[in-house]
Amino acid sequence: MTDITWEDPFCGEGNNCFRIGTDAAGNAYITVAGQEDHYVTDTREALRTLIQDIKAGKADHLL
Numbered sequence: 128m129t130d131i132t133w134e135d136p137f138c139g140e141g142n143n144c145f146r147i148g149t150d151a152a153g154n155a156y157i158t159v160a161g162q163e164d165h166y167v168t169d170t171r172e173a174l175r176t177l178i179q180d181i182k183a184g185k186a187d188h189l190l
Contacts, residue, residue: 136160139181147174 131148133156138144144160155174158166 131156131163131166133158133163137178147178 131150133146133148136144136146138160146158146160146163148156148158148163148166149171150156153171154168155171156166156168157174157177
């Protein structure tokens with residue numbers, strides 16, 4: 128199992144909360160808060176872009 132260091136949950140408007148994590152190899156992870164055993168992994172840049180779009184209101188329907 129990968130040792131993932133999770134950041135504090137980010138909660139948008141409503142009940143949509145997610146967490147971002149990284150591992151020692153530099154991989155990035157995203158999950159719904161409370162579901163850390165089920166996550167999506169991608170590059171940090173791809174997840175950073177996703178988070179920026181969510182915060183800008185472009186992709187809030189994905190959560």
